[in-house]
Amino acid sequence: MSATTESERTPRPPLVGEPLALDLVNTVFIHGGLRGSPVDALTTPTELGRWLDEHAEAFPDGLAARGPATPSHLAEFRRLREALRELSRSCVAGEPHGEEAAAVVNRAARLSQRWPELAPGETAGPVVRWAEEDPYLALLGVVAVSGVDLLTGPRRRDLRACAAPGCVLYFVRSHRRREWCTPACGNRVRVARHHGRHRG
Template sequence: MEHGIIVGERATRFGEGAVETESETKPRPPLSGEPLALELVNTTFVHGGLRGSLVDALATPTELDLWLEEHAEAFPRGPVRRASGPATASHLAGFRRLREALRELSRACVAQEPYGERAVAAVNRAARLAASWPEIGDGTADAPADRTADGPVVRWAEPDPRLVLLGAVAVSGVELLTGPRRRDVRACAAPGCVLYFVRTHRRREWCTPACGNRVRVARHNRQRRP
Protein backbone atom coordinates (compact mmCIF):
# COMPACT_ATOMS: atom_id res chain seq x y z
CA MET A 1 0.00 0.00 0.00
CA GLU A 2 1.30 3.47 -0.92
CA HIS A 3 -0.46 6.71 0.02
CA GLY A 4 -3.32 4.62 1.39
CA ILE A 5 -4.73 3.21 -1.85
CA ILE A 6 -5.60 -0.46 -1.52
CA VAL A 7 -5.88 -2.50 -4.68
CA GLY A 8 -6.19 -6.04 -3.46
CA GLU A 9 -3.19 -8.31 -3.96
CA ARG A 10 -1.63 -5.75 -6.29
CA ALA A 11 -1.57 -3.05 -3.62
CA THR A 12 2.14 -2.54 -3.27
CA ARG A 13 3.04 -1.60 -6.83
CA PHE A 14 -0.17 -1.69 -8.87
CA GLY A 15 0.36 -4.98 -10.63
CA GLU A 16 3.75 -6.11 -9.36
CA GLY A 17 5.66 -4.74 -12.31
CA ALA A 18 2.95 -4.16 -14.92
CA VAL A 19 2.72 -0.42 -14.32
CA GLU A 20 6.32 -0.24 -13.26
CA THR A 21 7.32 -1.55 -16.68
CA GLU A 22 4.90 0.78 -18.47
CA SER A 23 6.09 3.80 -16.50
CA GLU A 24 9.68 3.06 -17.53
CA THR A 25 8.81 3.14 -21.22
CA LYS A 26 5.85 5.52 -21.37
CA PRO A 27 6.33 9.19 -20.48
CA ARG A 28 4.40 10.58 -17.54
CA PRO A 29 2.52 13.90 -17.68
CA PRO A 30 5.12 16.70 -17.47
CA LEU A 31 3.00 19.08 -15.41
CA SER A 32 1.81 18.57 -11.82
CA GLY A 33 0.43 20.62 -8.97
CA GLU A 34 -2.64 21.87 -10.82
CA PRO A 35 -6.26 21.45 -9.61
CA LEU A 36 -7.45 17.86 -9.98
CA ALA A 37 -9.63 18.77 -12.95
CA LEU A 38 -6.65 20.06 -14.94
CA GLU A 39 -4.48 17.19 -13.75
CA LEU A 40 -6.99 14.88 -15.45
CA VAL A 41 -7.15 17.02 -18.60
CA ASN A 42 -3.36 16.99 -18.79
CA THR A 43 -3.17 13.19 -18.94
CA THR A 44 -3.08 13.75 -22.70
CA PHE A 45 0.08 15.60 -23.65
CA VAL A 46 2.67 15.95 -26.37
CA HIS A 47 6.02 14.32 -25.70
CA GLY A 48 9.05 15.42 -27.69
CA GLY A 49 8.38 19.06 -28.44
CA LEU A 50 6.77 20.57 -31.51
CA ARG A 51 7.33 17.46 -33.61
CA GLY A 52 6.56 15.09 -30.76
CA SER A 53 3.76 12.59 -30.40
CA LEU A 54 0.55 12.71 -28.43
CA VAL A 55 0.62 10.51 -25.32
CA ASP A 56 -2.42 9.25 -23.42
CA ALA A 57 -1.50 8.48 -19.82
CA LEU A 58 -4.94 6.92 -19.25
CA ALA A 59 -4.96 4.27 -21.95
CA THR A 60 -5.62 1.29 -19.65
CA PRO A 61 -7.34 0.62 -16.31
CA THR A 62 -3.90 -0.06 -14.81
CA GLU A 63 -2.75 3.41 -15.84
CA LEU A 64 -5.86 4.85 -14.23
CA ASP A 65 -4.88 3.19 -10.96
CA LEU A 66 -1.38 4.63 -11.30
CA TRP A 67 -2.81 8.11 -11.82
CA LEU A 68 -5.09 7.76 -8.80
CA GLU A 69 -2.10 6.61 -6.76
CA GLU A 70 -0.05 9.60 -7.84
CA HIS A 71 -2.83 11.98 -6.76
CA ALA A 72 -4.00 10.13 -3.66
CA GLU A 73 -3.26 13.05 -1.34
CA ALA A 74 -5.67 15.29 -3.25
CA PHE A 75 -8.63 12.90 -2.91
CA PRO A 76 -10.97 12.21 0.02
CA ARG A 77 -9.16 9.73 2.21
CA GLY A 78 -12.03 7.32 2.77
CA PRO A 79 -12.74 6.33 -0.84
CA VAL A 80 -9.00 6.17 -1.57
CA ARG A 81 -8.48 3.68 1.23
CA ARG A 82 -11.52 1.59 0.27
CA ALA A 83 -10.67 1.21 -3.44
CA SER A 84 -10.07 -2.54 -3.54
CA GLY A 85 -9.32 -4.60 -6.61
CA PRO A 86 -8.06 -3.16 -9.89
CA ALA A 87 -9.88 -0.50 -11.85
CA THR A 88 -12.18 -1.77 -14.58
CA ALA A 89 -12.75 -0.76 -18.18
CA SER A 90 -15.93 0.96 -17.01
CA HIS A 91 -13.98 3.06 -14.49
CA LEU A 92 -11.52 4.03 -17.22
CA ALA A 93 -14.31 4.99 -19.62
CA GLY A 94 -15.87 7.23 -16.97
CA PHE A 95 -12.64 9.10 -16.29
CA ARG A 96 -11.97 9.49 -20.01
CA ARG A 97 -15.47 10.90 -20.62
CA LEU A 98 -14.97 13.36 -17.80
CA ARG A 99 -11.55 14.29 -19.20
CA GLU A 100 -13.08 15.08 -22.58
CA ALA A 101 -15.75 17.27 -21.00
CA LEU A 102 -13.28 19.12 -18.77
CA ARG A 103 -10.95 19.72 -21.71
CA GLU A 104 -13.79 21.26 -23.72
CA LEU A 105 -14.83 23.46 -20.79
CA SER A 106 -11.21 24.51 -20.19
CA ARG A 107 -10.89 25.46 -23.86
CA ALA A 108 -14.09 27.51 -23.66
CA CYS A 109 -12.93 29.13 -20.44
CA VAL A 110 -9.66 30.27 -22.02
CA ALA A 111 -11.48 31.48 -25.14
CA GLN A 112 -14.07 33.24 -22.97
CA GLU A 113 -16.86 31.36 -24.72
CA PRO A 114 -20.08 30.05 -23.17
CA TYR A 115 -19.76 26.54 -21.79
CA GLY A 116 -21.30 23.86 -23.98
CA GLU A 117 -24.39 22.11 -22.66
CA ARG A 118 -23.13 18.56 -23.26
CA ALA A 119 -19.83 19.16 -21.47
CA VAL A 120 -21.59 20.89 -18.57
CA ALA A 121 -24.06 18.02 -18.25
CA ALA A 122 -21.24 15.45 -18.22
CA VAL A 123 -19.35 17.27 -15.46
CA ASN A 124 -22.47 17.89 -13.39
CA ARG A 125 -23.50 14.25 -13.69
CA ALA A 126 -20.08 13.11 -12.48
CA ALA A 127 -20.02 15.67 -9.66
CA ARG A 128 -23.11 14.07 -8.10
CA LEU A 129 -21.03 10.96 -7.45
CA ALA A 130 -19.14 12.88 -4.77
CA ALA A 131 -22.26 13.48 -2.63
CA SER A 132 -21.47 12.82 1.04
CA TRP A 133 -22.64 13.67 4.53
CA PRO A 134 -21.25 13.45 8.09
CA GLU A 135 -22.65 11.18 10.77
CA ILE A 136 -21.93 10.51 14.41
CA GLY A 137 -20.31 7.10 14.57
CA ASP A 138 -20.76 4.45 17.24
CA GLY A 139 -17.06 4.50 18.09
CA THR A 140 -16.46 0.85 17.27
CA ALA A 141 -17.64 -0.25 13.84
CA ASP A 142 -16.64 2.80 11.80
CA ALA A 143 -13.68 2.25 9.52
CA PRO A 144 -10.76 4.59 10.27
CA ALA A 145 -10.63 5.46 6.56
CA ASP A 146 -14.01 7.18 6.86
CA ARG A 147 -13.21 9.50 9.72
CA THR A 148 -10.61 11.77 11.20
CA ALA A 149 -9.51 11.66 14.82
CA ASP A 150 -12.42 12.68 17.06
CA GLY A 151 -14.37 13.73 13.99
CA PRO A 152 -17.54 12.60 12.27
CA VAL A 153 -17.92 9.54 10.09
CA VAL A 154 -18.26 10.52 6.43
CA ARG A 155 -20.68 8.54 4.26
CA TRP A 156 -20.87 8.63 0.47
CA ALA A 157 -24.05 8.09 -1.52
CA GLU A 158 -22.07 6.27 -4.24
CA PRO A 159 -20.85 2.83 -3.05
CA ASP A 160 -18.07 2.46 -5.65
CA PRO A 161 -15.01 4.26 -4.25
CA ARG A 162 -13.48 4.93 -7.66
CA LEU A 163 -16.68 6.61 -8.80
CA VAL A 164 -16.51 8.81 -5.71
CA LEU A 165 -13.00 9.77 -6.82
CA LEU A 166 -14.38 10.50 -10.29
CA GLY A 167 -16.91 12.76 -8.63
CA ALA A 168 -14.16 14.53 -6.70
CA VAL A 169 -12.39 15.38 -9.96
CA ALA A 170 -15.65 16.72 -11.38
CA VAL A 171 -16.21 18.84 -8.26
CA SER A 172 -12.72 20.25 -8.73
CA GLY A 173 -13.73 21.23 -12.24
CA VAL A 174 -16.96 22.87 -11.09
CA GLU A 175 -15.12 24.88 -8.45
CA LEU A 176 -12.34 25.91 -10.83
CA LEU A 177 -14.48 26.80 -13.84
CA THR A 178 -17.16 28.69 -11.93
CA GLY A 179 -14.99 30.33 -9.27
CA PRO A 180 -12.60 33.31 -9.30
CA ARG A 181 -9.66 31.18 -10.44
CA ARG A 182 -11.32 30.60 -13.81
CA ARG A 183 -9.88 33.96 -14.86
CA ASP A 184 -6.39 32.50 -14.49
CA VAL A 185 -6.95 29.28 -16.45
CA ARG A 186 -4.57 29.27 -19.40
CA ALA A 187 -3.64 27.06 -22.33
CA CYS A 188 0.11 26.77 -22.73
CA ALA A 189 1.28 29.23 -25.38
CA ALA A 190 4.04 26.95 -26.67
CA PRO A 191 3.35 25.68 -30.22
CA GLY A 192 2.25 22.05 -30.16
CA CYS A 193 1.55 21.95 -26.41
CA VAL A 194 -1.95 20.92 -25.32
CA LEU A 195 -1.66 21.42 -21.54
CA TYR A 196 -3.70 23.72 -19.32
CA PHE A 197 -2.67 25.40 -16.10
CA VAL A 198 -3.78 27.99 -13.57
CA ARG A 199 -1.58 31.06 -13.92
CA THR A 200 0.32 31.65 -10.69
CA HIS A 201 1.85 34.98 -11.68
CA ARG A 202 1.02 37.65 -14.22
CA ARG A 203 3.81 36.89 -16.69
CA ARG A 204 3.43 33.12 -16.81
CA GLU A 205 2.75 31.92 -20.37
CA TRP A 206 4.00 28.33 -20.32
CA CYS A 207 2.88 25.18 -18.55
CA THR A 208 6.47 24.22 -17.65
CA PRO A 209 9.91 25.83 -17.97
CA ALA A 210 10.70 23.28 -20.69
CA CYS A 211 8.02 24.75 -22.95
CA GLY A 212 9.26 28.28 -22.23
CA ASN A 213 12.84 27.32 -22.99
CA ARG A 214 11.82 25.65 -26.25
CA VAL A 215 10.01 28.79 -27.40
CA ARG A 216 12.89 31.06 -26.42
CA VAL A 217 15.43 28.87 -28.24
CA ALA A 218 13.27 28.85 -31.37
CA ARG A 219 12.91 32.64 -31.17
CA HIS A 220 16.66 33.08 -30.72
CA ASN A 221 17.41 30.84 -33.71
CA ARG A 222 15.02 32.82 -35.92
CA GLN A 223 16.67 36.08 -34.92
CA ARG A 224 20.13 34.74 -35.83
CA ARG A 225 19.13 33.75 -39.33
CA PRO A 226 20.50 36.08 -42.04
Protein backbone atom coordinates in the same frame (compact mmCIF):
# COMPACT_ATOMS: atom_id res chain seq x y z
CA MET B 1 5.79 -7.91 -21.35
CA SER B 2 3.37 -7.36 -18.50
CA ALA B 3 0.90 -4.48 -18.40
CA THR B 4 2.69 -2.98 -15.40
CA THR B 5 6.03 -2.87 -17.20
CA GLU B 6 4.33 -1.28 -20.17
CA SER B 7 2.71 1.45 -18.08
CA GLU B 8 5.99 2.16 -16.30
CA ARG B 9 7.51 2.90 -19.69
CA THR B 10 4.85 5.46 -20.60
CA PRO B 11 6.24 8.98 -20.09
CA ARG B 12 4.57 10.80 -17.17
CA PRO B 13 2.66 14.06 -17.64
CA PRO B 14 5.21 16.91 -17.48
CA LEU B 15 2.88 19.10 -15.40
CA VAL B 16 1.11 18.07 -12.19
CA GLY B 17 -0.11 19.99 -9.15
CA GLU B 18 -2.76 22.03 -10.98
CA PRO B 19 -6.37 21.69 -9.78
CA LEU B 20 -7.40 17.99 -10.05
CA ALA B 21 -9.61 18.68 -13.07
CA LEU B 22 -6.65 20.11 -15.03
CA ASP B 23 -4.29 17.35 -13.90
CA LEU B 24 -6.80 14.94 -15.44
CA VAL B 25 -6.98 16.95 -18.68
CA ASN B 26 -3.17 17.12 -18.74
CA THR B 27 -2.81 13.32 -18.89
CA VAL B 28 -2.78 13.89 -22.65
CA PHE B 29 0.43 15.70 -23.57
CA ILE B 30 3.15 15.97 -26.20
CA HIS B 31 6.33 14.12 -25.41
CA GLY B 32 9.58 15.06 -27.13
CA GLY B 33 9.19 18.77 -27.83
CA LEU B 34 8.09 20.41 -31.07
CA ARG B 35 8.52 17.28 -33.17
CA GLY B 36 7.23 15.07 -30.38
CA SER B 37 4.20 12.87 -30.43
CA PRO B 38 1.03 12.86 -28.33
CA VAL B 39 1.01 10.60 -25.28
CA ASP B 40 -2.07 9.46 -23.41
CA ALA B 41 -1.14 8.40 -19.87
CA LEU B 42 -4.65 7.06 -19.23
CA THR B 43 -5.27 4.15 -21.56
CA THR B 44 -5.62 1.17 -19.19
CA PRO B 45 -7.37 0.57 -15.85
CA THR B 46 -3.89 0.06 -14.33
CA GLU B 47 -2.85 3.53 -15.48
CA LEU B 48 -6.02 4.99 -13.97
CA GLY B 49 -5.17 3.33 -10.64
CA ARG B 50 -1.67 4.79 -10.85
CA TRP B 51 -2.92 8.29 -11.61
CA LEU B 52 -5.31 8.13 -8.65
CA ASP B 53 -2.51 6.87 -6.36
CA GLU B 54 -0.29 9.73 -7.49
CA HIS B 55 -3.06 12.18 -6.55
CA ALA B 56 -4.06 10.50 -3.29
CA GLU B 57 -3.24 13.63 -1.27
CA ALA B 58 -5.70 15.70 -3.27
CA PHE B 59 -8.59 13.32 -2.52
CA PRO B 60 -10.64 13.06 0.67
CA ASP B 61 -9.63 10.34 3.14
CA GLY B 62 -11.49 7.08 3.04
CA LEU B 63 -11.29 6.48 -0.69
CA ALA B 64 -7.84 4.89 -0.71
CA ALA B 65 -9.17 1.37 -0.07
CA ARG B 66 -10.40 0.16 -3.42
CA GLY B 67 -10.02 -2.86 -5.64
CA PRO B 68 -8.52 -2.74 -9.13
CA ALA B 69 -10.07 -0.31 -11.62
CA THR B 70 -12.24 -1.74 -14.40
CA PRO B 71 -12.52 -0.74 -18.07
CA SER B 72 -15.81 0.97 -17.25
CA HIS B 73 -14.11 3.12 -14.58
CA LEU B 74 -11.50 4.05 -17.17
CA ALA B 75 -14.20 4.95 -19.69
CA GLU B 76 -15.91 7.24 -17.14
CA PHE B 77 -12.67 9.09 -16.35
CA ARG B 78 -11.85 9.47 -20.04
CA ARG B 79 -15.32 10.84 -20.75
CA LEU B 80 -14.94 13.34 -17.92
CA ARG B 81 -11.49 14.27 -19.21
CA GLU B 82 -12.84 15.10 -22.67
CA ALA B 83 -15.64 17.19 -21.18
CA LEU B 84 -13.23 19.09 -18.93
CA ARG B 85 -10.87 19.73 -21.85
CA GLU B 86 -13.73 21.15 -23.93
CA LEU B 87 -14.90 23.32 -21.03
CA SER B 88 -11.35 24.55 -20.39
CA ARG B 89 -11.02 25.43 -24.07
CA SER B 90 -14.29 27.36 -24.11
CA CYS B 91 -13.43 29.09 -20.83
CA VAL B 92 -10.08 30.31 -22.21
CA ALA B 93 -11.85 31.44 -25.40
CA GLY B 94 -14.43 33.36 -23.35
CA GLU B 95 -17.27 31.21 -24.67
CA PRO B 96 -20.20 29.88 -22.61
CA HIS B 97 -20.03 26.31 -21.26
CA GLY B 98 -21.04 23.75 -23.88
CA GLU B 99 -24.26 21.97 -23.00
CA GLU B 100 -23.05 18.42 -23.62
CA ALA B 101 -19.74 18.81 -21.81
CA ALA B 102 -21.45 20.52 -18.87
CA ALA B 103 -23.93 17.64 -18.63
CA VAL B 104 -21.09 15.10 -18.37
CA VAL B 105 -19.39 17.10 -15.61
CA ASN B 106 -22.64 17.75 -13.74
CA ARG B 107 -23.63 14.11 -13.80
CA ALA B 108 -20.23 13.14 -12.37
CA ALA B 109 -20.33 15.94 -9.77
CA ARG B 110 -23.42 14.38 -8.19
CA LEU B 111 -21.33 11.29 -7.37
CA SER B 112 -19.30 13.34 -4.90
CA GLN B 113 -22.14 13.60 -2.36
CA ARG B 114 -20.98 12.81 1.17
CA TRP B 115 -21.92 13.67 4.73
CA PRO B 116 -20.51 13.18 8.24
CA GLU B 117 -22.13 10.77 10.69
CA LEU B 118 -21.72 10.01 14.36
CA ALA B 119 -20.06 6.68 15.03
CA PRO B 120 -22.18 4.85 17.66
CA GLY B 121 -20.16 3.89 20.73
CA GLU B 122 -17.36 6.30 19.85
CA THR B 123 -16.55 9.81 20.96
CA ALA B 124 -14.25 10.33 18.02
CA GLY B 125 -15.48 10.84 14.53
CA PRO B 126 -17.21 11.83 12.40
CA VAL B 127 -17.45 8.94 9.94
CA VAL B 128 -17.78 10.14 6.36
CA ARG B 129 -20.47 8.38 4.32
CA TRP B 130 -20.58 8.52 0.53
CA ALA B 131 -23.83 8.31 -1.42
CA GLU B 132 -21.92 6.48 -4.17
CA GLU B 133 -20.61 3.11 -3.00
CA ASP B 134 -18.10 2.58 -5.82
CA PRO B 135 -14.98 4.47 -4.66
CA TYR B 136 -13.87 5.03 -8.27
CA LEU B 137 -17.12 6.81 -9.09
CA ALA B 138 -16.88 8.84 -5.86
CA LEU B 139 -13.37 9.88 -6.96
CA LEU B 140 -14.75 10.74 -10.40
CA GLY B 141 -17.22 12.99 -8.57
CA VAL B 142 -14.43 14.74 -6.66
CA VAL B 143 -12.55 15.48 -9.90
CA ALA B 144 -15.74 16.80 -11.50
CA VAL B 145 -16.36 19.14 -8.54
CA SER B 146 -12.80 20.41 -8.88
CA GLY B 147 -13.73 21.31 -12.46
CA VAL B 148 -16.94 23.07 -11.41
CA ASP B 149 -15.01 25.06 -8.78
CA LEU B 150 -12.33 26.03 -11.27
CA LEU B 151 -14.69 26.96 -14.11
CA THR B 152 -17.09 28.98 -11.97
CA GLY B 153 -14.77 30.48 -9.36
CA PRO B 154 -12.35 33.42 -9.45
CA ARG B 155 -9.52 31.20 -10.73
CA ARG B 156 -11.26 30.80 -14.09
CA ARG B 157 -9.84 34.18 -15.08
CA ASP B 158 -6.34 32.74 -14.65
CA LEU B 159 -6.99 29.56 -16.64
CA ARG B 160 -4.57 29.39 -19.58
CA ALA B 161 -3.85 27.10 -22.49
CA CYS B 162 -0.08 26.91 -22.84
CA ALA B 163 0.81 28.94 -25.95
CA ALA B 164 4.09 27.17 -26.67
CA PRO B 165 4.07 25.55 -30.11
CA GLY B 166 3.22 21.87 -29.88
CA CYS B 167 1.89 22.07 -26.31
CA VAL B 168 -1.65 21.07 -25.37
CA LEU B 169 -1.55 21.60 -21.59
CA TYR B 170 -3.73 23.84 -19.43
CA PHE B 171 -2.69 25.58 -16.24
CA VAL B 172 -3.86 28.16 -13.74
CA ARG B 173 -1.57 31.18 -13.91
CA SER B 174 -0.24 31.07 -10.37
CA HIS B 175 1.73 34.32 -10.64
CA ARG B 176 1.62 37.29 -12.96
CA ARG B 177 4.71 36.42 -14.95
CA ARG B 178 3.85 32.77 -15.57
CA GLU B 179 3.43 32.44 -19.34
CA TRP B 180 4.06 28.75 -19.93
CA CYS B 181 2.89 25.49 -18.43
CA THR B 182 6.43 24.42 -17.53
CA PRO B 183 9.93 25.93 -17.76
CA ALA B 184 10.63 23.42 -20.56
CA CYS B 185 7.98 25.11 -22.73
CA GLY B 186 9.38 28.55 -21.92
CA ASN B 187 12.88 27.42 -22.92
CA ARG B 188 11.65 25.93 -26.17
CA VAL B 189 9.95 29.20 -27.11
CA ARG B 190 13.05 31.24 -26.24
CA VAL B 191 15.27 28.96 -28.31
CA ALA B 192 12.86 29.13 -31.27
CA ARG B 193 12.77 32.96 -31.06
CA HIS B 194 16.55 33.09 -30.91
CA HIS B 195 16.90 30.94 -34.04
CA GLY B 196 14.17 32.95 -35.76
CA ARG B 197 16.07 36.20 -35.12
CA HIS B 198 19.34 34.76 -36.40
CA ARG B 199 17.76 33.36 -39.53
CA GLY B 200 15.88 36.53 -40.26
